[in-house]
Amino acid sequence: MINPASRTKPIELSQIRKMFEITNPNAINLGIGEPDFNVPENIKQAMKNSIDDNDTHYTPNKGYIELREAIVDKFKKDNGIETNPDNIIVTVGASEALYMCAQAFIESGDEVILPNPSFLSYEACVKLADGKIIPVDCKMENEFKLKADDVSEKITKNTKAIMLNSPSNPTGAVMEKEDIKAIADLSMDHDFLIISDEIYEKIIYDKKHYSPAKYSDNVITLNGFSKTYAMTGLRIGYLTANEEYTEELLKIHQYNIACASTVSQRGAYEALTGPQDEVTKMVNEFKNRRDLIVKRLNEMGYETVNAEGAFYVFPKIEDKEFVQKAAKAGVITVPGAAFGSNGQNHVRMSYANSYENIEKAMNILEERVVNG
Known part of the structure; x- marks a missing residue:
């Protein structure tokens, strides 16, 4: 085998993508940073027109x-x-x-x-x-x-x-x-x-x-x-x-x-x-989800900052096995250490998932990880 370039050796594959590729179809994914909304219809139509126009x-x-x-x-x-x-x-x-x-x-x-x-x-x-x-x-x-x-x-x-x-x-x-x-x-x-x-x-x-x-x-x-x-x-x-x-x-x-x-x-x-109505709706929904996940995590005893933007929370969770326990229970998260040394004792959770799924995920964590 030909040796790879030395500059690639210290690079690790993404912990986020690793969690994204977990194959459990029934797991609730709070790991990936991707909006769960569809592309607005006017944007879809513009792209369809582009193809039709060669x-x-x-x-x-x-x-x-x-x-x-x-x-x-x-x-x-x-x-x-x-x-x-x-x-x-x-x-x-x-x-x-x-x-x-x-x-x-x-x-x-x-x-x-x-x-x-x-x-x-x-x-x-x-x-x-x-x-x-x-x-x-x-x-x-x-x-x-x-x-x-x-x-x-x-x-x-x-x-x-x-x-x-x-x-x-x-x-x-x-x-x-x-x-x-x-x-x-x-x-x-x-x-x-x-x-x-x-x-x-x-x-x-x-x-x-x-x-x-x-x-x-x-x-x-x-x-x-x-x-x-x-x-x-x-x-x-x-x-x-x-x-x-x-x-x-x-x-x-x-x-x-x-x-x-x-x-x-x-x-x-x-x-x-084009119109920005769908963006406004999406951001309002993210705010509702943020409020839910922060409230539930804090109630479980996981200290969580009330995030002011994006669609992530970064609760303090000192249990080293939390990510694995959560995944086994059916909730995908990302270890905070993937984001730097100050991510130790934290877990990243994305609320780019439906309100209902986030509520369900919090119930699972409370019942099977916190009190399990």
């Missing part, structure tokens, strides 16, 4: 111009970010955008600041680029929020980038405006890059989302359609950055992907320019 050829590398123009409008309206179509790249999901950032800007010896805990793909992408991870504690007593003062203490002459994710996967934490702005200021003062993953920006309850690119030029903003429009399998995302950054990012995108799917791009255009 819209199946290459697009420009950066994506259809009309979609990029719609993304520009979205950034201005929602995020206060001034950009232009030339500085937009349409990607194969926000995951590709994240990988592009790591490959284009991180190299051996570069330090990359990561919230701890944080989405496991961040660590993998940094390691694949041979970067060095510098974790910053996001503590439960601070509702898992990344604080600018803690980031400041980790900055060195080797700091190349920080990855932000607000709302957060796995904790549901939403960063405060003052911390976003302070980290943006630090990026300018110390000349490092902010890679801002804003894929959950629309799924926020009783808070407001702030983009660091409104306050700093050293930002690459990533987003996509998977979470807001339930378009996970369609693999469509986007990013924006200044002209110099975009040119470097395009090199990775061009030789790896060429362009995102035509059909998905047509759906994405309709998602941005």
Whole structure:
């Protein structure tokens, strides 16, 4: 057997996907971060029309111009970010955008600041680029929020980038405006890059989302359609950055992907320019589910922060066998340690499942794990 590249050896396969692939058809899956809603009908129709119109050829590398123009409008309206179509790249999901950032800007010896805990793909992408991870504690007593003062203490002459994710996967934490702005200021003062993953920006309850690119030029903003429009399998995302950054990012995108799917791009255009009623309904339902799961977990004695965004909770559960016990009982969850050392003694649960299934899952956990 030919030896794999040394940079892949420390990379572990995703604990999330491992739980996703458990074959028990009767298990209630609180492990996967995928909305259980269908793609809105207007978006489906736009994609059907695309196929019927034989819209199946290459697009420009950066994506259809009309979609990029719609993304520009979205950034201005929602995020206060001034950009232009030339500085937009349409990607194969926000995951590709994240990988592009790591490959284009991180190299051996570069330090990359990561919230701890944080989405496991961040660590993998940094390691694949041979970067060095510098974790910053996001503590439960601070509702898992990344604080600018803690980031400041980790900055060195080797700091190349920080990855932000607000709302957060796995904790549901939403960063405060003052911390976003302070980290943006630090990026300018110390000349490092902010890679801002804003894929959950629309799924926020009783808070407001702030983009660091409104306050700093050293930002690459990533987003996509998977979470807001339930378009996970369609693999469509986007990013924006200044002209110099975009040119470097395009090199990775061009030789790896060429362009995102035509059909998905047509759906994405309709998602941005069409009615947003289904998004509002979805977010309201997620809030109801959040309230249910937080209440039930706390009643069981599992201390749980009232997550302000995304569709995850991160209860404190010190039972090392909890995930296995829950799976055996028929409820799939993800061990918190998959998201960093501060995930120890925590479990990630997704409430991207029906209210009825969440209620049933909580009953199972109470009867068969807590009192079993």
